Amino acid sequence: MNLSNIFLFVGLPYAALLLFVVGTTQRYRNKGFKVSSLSSQFLEGKSLFWGTVPFHFGILVVAGGHLTAFLIPRAVLAWNGDPLRLMILQITAFSFGLSTLVGLIALLARRLTNTRVKMVTTRMDLFLEVLLLAQVVLGLWVALGYRWGSSWFAADLSPYLWSLFKADPNITAVAAMPLPIQLHIIGAFLIVAIFPFTRLVHLLVAPLHYLNRPYQRVMWNWDRRAIRDPATPWSKTRPKNN
């Protein structure tokens, strides 16, 4: 077990976790209003749709899949016990992975070409998008070239990640994995490490309450077309507070 493996698969994850916790806490305490992704939708909205929607749905499903295999590896292995189910899972995950890639490329292109968006782009935004792009490309490469990832992740990487959380790191399997898989793992820890210093912090303040919030119904008690017509008399709809 060489030192570089210990550094990359034990030191780096703990350092990343520490940075994540301390960094996000400090950012929220000191600059609470900047815990956001600072939307640029007002500046440009048309090409944003083809970037943000495929990217976000893709990354949510892909990250959710990784989290599921980490939390309930036995269930994933049982699901994959049938070849047809394994194929369905892999193709679905790969489709969402491609969706992430397409969305990310569209977002990066928009960020580099649209003048308005360029004005609000920081170096960290670009660094993050390039890092995410590398991570997604590596993930797709691993999915294609080192099949079947959903099974060996559940069998080998889930125990490794649990060993980190139990403060008893076991890197036997991860140290013997092929290089692209190791790079994908290292990339994930780097993203966790820089999380508090990037626009990724919006993940922590996602407006999930919107999902079960009561509808806000807007009632119009007049004909909107008629009110725009200059011939419509004011008296009929004169505002009461004016």
Place this chain on the structure above:
Amino acid sequence: MSTSFSALRTLAVASVVFAVGHSAPANAQDETAIKNFNTICLACHSVGQGRRVGPDLQGVTQRRTEEWLMKFIKSSQTMIKEGDEVAKALFAEYAVPMPDSTYSEAEIKAIIKLLASGWTTGGGQAGAAVAAAEPEPTPEEIRLGRELFHGGTKLTNGGPTCSSCHHVPQDHAVIGGGILAKELSTAFTRLGGPGIKAILSAPPFPVMQEAYAKRPLTPDETAALGGYLKNVSKSPQSFDQPREDMLKLLLGGIGGLALLMVLYSFTWRRRKKFSVNEKIFARQVRSQ
């Protein structure tokens, strides 16, 4: 006289204490080395019972220096890359790369010392298994082995199916096996029944070791998988190549992506496609 007798007695007691004091840890060390050998090395090597996946290690300390053995056990592949002639010859002869050791330098030293002591694997269970004649697998064993390998029948302790990482060609397969690890259609020819059973019982490869550490295969499953691989080795023609799976996955993914794009577009078909200004300007023009 009594003084010299007393001194002699003291010397004798001291010698016994010294001897006991040193032999106890030496035995404990031997036991640990035997345990370590049986956990990892025994799957591929015997000591005094002939070759398995790798060479018989009897007398290996006379054939190679301790320094060479230490280096080879730590990372045989590094030695091959460095151009060590003996390491290259061994790899050419056995065709299976020896995985890098996960043991510490002290643990490897203890194993080398154990090998130098003349110890053999004769008393071990795996040793007995090697000596035993290999019975022909029954059709039922072959069927069970196929299902355990490719999925369809769950492994008792919940381990991953072998096809998660290994490929073996089979007729009418929905998908082929994984390619993280070696293709196994000729595994039986290369490793023999005892080799396969030894690897399945105590995997020497780190990734496989961890995957089955808490979900070991049962002896029945090991026998069935061994039988299946033996049967596969008799007809090694490929029906389902792993490369086809790569294409299936790629095309399936692209199809899925197209479907997702249609879905996104349909779900947000009423999205604002133009700026608010445009409508206001258009309205003003109309009202003029």
